[in-house]
Amino acid sequence: MILLGELFAVLTAVSWSGSSFAFAEAAERIGSIQLNVNRIILASFLLFITILLFNFNYNVSFHQFECLAISGIVGIVFGDAFLFSAFKRIGARLSMLMMSLAPVISSVLAFFFLGEDLSVLAIVGIFITISGIVFVVSGGDRSPTARYKITKLGLLFGFFGAAGQATGLIFAKQAFNSGELNEFVATFIRVISSIVIILPLMIVIGKYKNPITLFKRDTKALLFTVIGTVFGPFLGITLSLLAIKYTKVGIASTLMSIVPVLMLPMARYIHKEKFNWKIIFGTFMAVGGVAIIFLR
Numbered sequence: 001m002i003l004l005g006e007l008f009a010v011l012t013a014v015s016w017s018g019s020s021f022a023f024a025e026a027a028e029r030i031g032s033i034q035l036n037v038n039r040i041i042l043a044s045f046l047l048f049i050t051i052l053l054f055n056f057n058y059n060v061s062f063h064q065f066e067c068l069a070i071s072g073i074v075g076i077v078f079g080d081a082f083l084f085s086a087f088k089r090i091g092a093r094l095s096m097l098m099m100s101l102a103p104v105i106s107s108v109l110a111f112f113f114l115g116e117d118l119s120v121l122a123i124v125g126i127f128i129t130i131s132g133i134v135f136v137v138s139g140g141d142r143s144p145t146a147r148y149k150i151t152k153l154g155l156l157f158g159f160f161g162a163a164g165q166a167t168g169l170i171f172a173k174q175a176f177n178s179g180e181l182n183e184f185v186a187t188f189i190r191v192i193s194s195i196v197i198i199l200p201l202m203i204v205i206g207k208y209k210n211p212i213t214l215f216k217r218d219t220k221a222l223l224f225t226v227i228g229t230v231f232g233p234f235l236g237i238t239l240s241l242l243a244i245k246y247t248k249v250g251i252a253s254t255l256m257s258i259v260p261v262l263m264l265p266m267a268r269y270i271h272k273e274k275f276n277w278k279i280i281f282g283t284f285m286a287v288g289g290v291a292i293i294f295l296r
Helices: 004-030 032-054 062-099 102-113 120-138 152-177 183-204 211-217 219-246 249-256 259-270 277-294
Strands: none
Touching (some): 004 062, 004 219, 004 249, 004 259, 032 062, 032 183, 032 211, 062 120, 062 152, 062 183, 062 259, 102 152, 120 259, 152 219, 152 249, 183 219, 259 277
16 A cells, blocks of 8 residues: 555554653653553553454564564663653653654664665655644743743753654664564564563662552552553554554654644643644644655
């Protein structure tokens, strides 16, 4: 199917838009480390049940397993940990602005390590899309009463989150390039690999609390964690792997980065944000960039 990878990338963006708000709320309530561990444990159960129910082929080569494991460690353990820390400091919208750097990083990495090239038209579309996203996110409320403030540390964490996601996608792409691979199985391997690293480490350093006790005290934190997990590491990551399977990493990452645009109506409804001309102009600009990428 033509543009199948692009379609999955857009669906990924829709899924991540919802999970971003849910995870931002959960991170404020229980902390970024606790959230990261809890949601990947929950995601692993969801993925395992899905694989069993649909009897997906779970045969993978050692090279594929190795690439997916590294992808999970880099993208989920480190990348998402920094992203959730950014959520707490600068909010979901600004964090996703920093995540829009992922296409730039992934395109450079794919050029050097995967031998991928980008057409001039695709590069123009990427530039317009990212420029539009910058307009959208930078046009928000900067008044003293705004819920989140822009901080250097928050922006730095957002950048590291983008770098982790981009690098993780490169390794995942190598796994798919090595042979046939089911997307849910690939996601499960990424998630389990991240659990093997992050859970024992957080327990040893005393950063992980009993989730049952924690969620008994704050049931809303549990609700936000579940919602974010379903639309993030379960559906979102799986859709993102489908996207990079059927299209180039740079193109897929760019379409995934329209999350801030899709978050506009959510932000208007949830946080009652007001939209100025920058946001409106940036939205049309980003959508125009996406159209150019689709018509490349």
